[in-house]
Every structure is written in C-alpha cells, then in structure tokens.
Amino acid sequence: MENDRIDQIIDKHHGEASSLLQILLDIQSENSWLPKEALGRVSQKLDVPLTRIQHIATFYKAFSLVPKGRHEVHICMGTACHVRGATRILDTVEEATGLKPGETDLDLKFSLETVNCLGCCALGPVINVDGKVHGKMSPVKTAEALKTYE
Amino acid sequence: MxxxxxxxxxxxxxxxxxxxxxxxxxxxxxxxxxxxxxxxxxxxxxxxxxxxxxxxxxxxxxxxxxxxxxxxxxxxxxxSEKVDRIRKTIIELLMAHAPDSPQLVEMAKEYGAVRDRFEKDPSFCIHCGLCVRYCAEVAKKNAIGFVDRGINKEISFIPEIAAKECNDCKECFPLCPTSYLQACYVLTQGLAFPSPSVEPTSEE
The missing domain is CATH 3.10.20.740 (Ubiquitin-like (UB roll))
Incomplete structure (x- = not known):
C-alpha cells in the first residue's frame, strides 16, 4: 500500500491519535491486511508508539497482520450450524483448499476462517464468501460453490 | 478537604x-x-x-x-481470613505460569499456597506489565509491548527499536518477577536483530 494513500486516510481523520482504530480499520478494509510499513507510517504520523499499535492490531480479530487471499471464506461454527453439520462443511473446505482455519494459501486465492455465528441460523449450515452468504450448505454444494471463485 | x-x-x-x-x-x-x-x-x-x-x-x-x-x-x-484465602488462590494461579519465581515462592510460603495446585502452563510471563509500562512511561523507548489477548497475550519486543535502544538500557530486566523478560530479549536478539551490514533501511 502506498504511503500517499495512507497519508490520505490519516488526513481524513485529521491526524488525531484518538482515531487510530478507525484509521487501522480503513487501511484493513482497503488493503485487506496491515503491512508492517503501513503500521510504521501510522505510528510516525500520529505519534503513537508502534508497541501500542501492535497491541491493538493483534487484539482485534478484524485486523490481519499477514496477507489475505482474494476470497475470504468464513464458515459458521455456531450452535445451529454445528448441529446441522458445520464440521462436515469445514472438512470439505479444508480438503478443497488445503487450508486450516486462519490460513491463506500460497497463491493468495482463499483465506479460511471460522466464525461463531453469522446471525442467520435458519439458513444453517452457513458459509460466507467475500460477504456473500451461502445458506443450507451440504458438502457437495460447498465444493461446487468454491469452484465458482477464481 | x-x-x-x-x-x-x-x-x-x-x-x-x-x-x-x-x-x-x-x-x-x-x-x-x-x-x-x-x-x-x-x-x-x-x-x-x-x-x-x-x-x-x-x-x-x-x-x-x-x-x-x-x-x-x-x-x-x-x-482477614477471606483476603488471605483469595491471595492464596491468586498466587497458586500465578504459579501455574511461573512455578519457580522467587517472589511467588516467597509469597506462597507466607500464604500457604500449594505450588502444584493447578495444572502447569509454564508461559513464565504473569502479565504484570512492569517491563511494558517501564519502557513506555520511564524509559520512553516503547521497545516492548503486549501482543494478542486473553490466554494468548504475551510480551513482544519491536526488533528495530530493541536493536537500537535495549543494549544500553536494560533497566526493565531487574523488574521482571519471573526472568521471562530476559529470555524474551535473548530470543528477540537471536531471531531478529540484523547484523549491521544487512540492516534494512526504510527511508522516506
């Protein structure tokens, strides 16, 4: 991510140290992860120690300090999805992508995460790919759905 | 008033x-x-x-x-009886992380805490935050901070800052009740301190 773009984001928040979280969220949503250089730049511009930024960036699950794949797959492991076979869906995705939850593949195609509830239990088991919800999944449907992503 | x-x-x-x-x-x-x-x-x-x-x-x-x-x-x-009982449990819980910390051993004797009451999880850091706070508030170097949260929370040096500042300071070392800080420093040194010739530069 370009330093100019980071500076723009910081300026949008008037360069206030109290807006640190918003600035990090903006960088995260634009870049899909937080590179070390970006954190260093933010630290410098806001005059906030890097240790503090590191603490915040590792505290919230919304932030990633490693590159994310083009497609982010979230598999719901909530109670309703669990009893309807979320574990089998997870197994299918793990097998199809070769990833464990929290990992990203080498060609940056998929990132896999488990989540505890997506809030649409009636559709369980649910997976969410790049913000699109796929409901009432079966292992076969899951494998089909994953094939549509490039 | x-x-x-x-x-x-x-x-x-x-x-x-x-x-x-x-x-x-x-x-x-x-x-x-x-x-x-x-x-x-x-x-x-x-x-x-x-x-x-x-x-x-x-x-x-x-x-x-x-x-x-x-x-x-x-x-x-x-x-009071209640205070002593709670202190004993707190010490026992801390001892699951750092069973041989001299300060904890001393307190355990005073309050009758049993060293092995809880299953050992020797992370050695008891999250007292002395090193992190000393570095930020007194030394003003911010070379060390906490990362992650909950049971995964741990201290971590920023290698670039540590390589520059820590060797001449080390004022936080005697503060650590468990000596985990020293171990963490040596690890950081071994893993991440670049030798001067290959130090990456990020100017701008």
Whole structure:
C-alpha cells in the first residue's frame, strides 16, 4: 500500500491519535491486511508508539497482520450450524483448499476462517464468501460453490 | 478537604486525597504484598495480589488496593481470613505460569499456597506489565509491548527499536518477577536483530 494513500486516510481523520482504530480499520478494509510499513507510517504520523499499535492490531480479530487471499471464506461454527453439520462443511473446505482455519494459501486465492455465528441460523449450515452468504450448505454444494471463485 | 482519615489494620491513618490505599498503607509502614506495583509507574491493578477488604458503613467488599483511592471513614483489613484465602488462590494461579519465581515462592510460603495446585502452563510471563509500562512511561523507548489477548497475550519486543535502544538500557530486566523478560530479549536478539551490514533501511 502506498504511503500517499495512507497519508490520505490519516488526513481524513485529521491526524488525531484518538482515531487510530478507525484509521487501522480503513487501511484493513482497503488493503485487506496491515503491512508492517503501513503500521510504521501510522505510528510516525500520529505519534503513537508502534508497541501500542501492535497491541491493538493483534487484539482485534478484524485486523490481519499477514496477507489475505482474494476470497475470504468464513464458515459458521455456531450452535445451529454445528448441529446441522458445520464440521462436515469445514472438512470439505479444508480438503478443497488445503487450508486450516486462519490460513491463506500460497497463491493468495482463499483465506479460511471460522466464525461463531453469522446471525442467520435458519439458513444453517452457513458459509460466507467475500460477504456473500451461502445458506443450507451440504458438502457437495460447498465444493461446487468454491469452484465458482477464481 | 485534602486530609482523609481512615483505618488500616486497626491503625488510624491520614492520607491525602487521591492517594491509593496501598500508598497510604506504605506511608505508615504497613505492608501489603504486590507484584505489578512500582512507585515510578502509574497504578495498573494487573496482578491482584494487593487485594484488601474494605468496610464502608458496615458493608464489606474486596478491592484492589493499588488502584482504590482512599475514602473517609473506611476500615481496611489487609489480612482477614477471606483476603488471605483469595491471595492464596491468586498466587497458586500465578504459579501455574511461573512455578519457580522467587517472589511467588516467597509469597506462597507466607500464604500457604500449594505450588502444584493447578495444572502447569509454564508461559513464565504473569502479565504484570512492569517491563511494558517501564519502557513506555520511564524509559520512553516503547521497545516492548503486549501482543494478542486473553490466554494468548504475551510480551513482544519491536526488533528495530530493541536493536537500537535495549543494549544500553536494560533497566526493565531487574523488574521482571519471573526472568521471562530476559529470555524474551535473548530470543528477540537471536531471531531478529540484523547484523549491521544487512540492516534494512526504510527511508522516506
């Protein structure tokens, strides 16, 4: 991510140290992860120690300090999805992508995460790919759905 | 307004407004055990070992003395049966992480804490935050900080800053109750300190 773009984001928040979280969220949503250089730049511009930024960036699950794949797959492991076979869906995705939850593949195609509830239990088991919800999944449907992503 | 009268362990104590119970007690020479307290640093309330019983208009409650400000007409007990029992459990829980820390071993003797009561999880860091806070507040180097949260929380040096600052400072080393800090420093040094010739430069 370009330093100019980071500076723009910081300026949008008037360069206030109290807006640190918003600035990090903006960088995260634009870049899909937080590179070390970006954190260093933010630290410098806001005059906030890097240790503090590191603490915040590792505290919230919304932030990633490693590159994310083009497609982010979230598999719901909530109670309703669990009893309807979320574990089998997870197994299918793990097998199809070769990833464990929290990992990203080498060609940056998929990132896999488990989540505890997506809030649409009636559709369980649910997976969410790049913000699109796929409901009432079966292992076969899951494998089909994953094939549509490039 | 400024003078506050309270009772600590049966002793009449006067303290200035804004002082903590711990400070008031130390001022008159009463001992309350602490792990995360340091006089140069802001109160933190991390280790909870300094827990005391406060009686206010007949109501008893347990408070952490290093962050609880003094009030008029409260009765503080630093060694009631309940306080001792809770302190013992806190020490036992901390000992699951750092079983051989000299300070903990000492306290365990005093409160009869059993070293092996809880299953060992030797992470060695007890999250007192002394190193992190000392580096930020006194040394003002910010070379070390916490990362992650909950059971995964740990201390971590920023290699670039540590490589520059730590070798000549190391003032936080004697503060660590478990010596985990020293181990963490050596690890950082071994893994991440670049040799001067290949040090990556990021100018702009």
């Amino acid at each position: 400024s003078e506050i009268q309270l009772e600590i362990d049966g002793k009449e104590v006067s303290a200035a407004e804004g002082m903590t119970i711990l400070e008031a007690a130390q001022h008159v020479g009463l001992y309350i055990p602490t792990l995360c307290h340091h006089e140069k640093l802001e109160p933190y309330g991390g280790c909870r070992v300094c827990i005391v019983e406060v009686e206010e208009r007949g109501w008893k409650k347990l408070v952490v003395s290093c962050v609880y400000p003094v009030q008029n007409d409260i009765i503080v007990r630093t060694r």
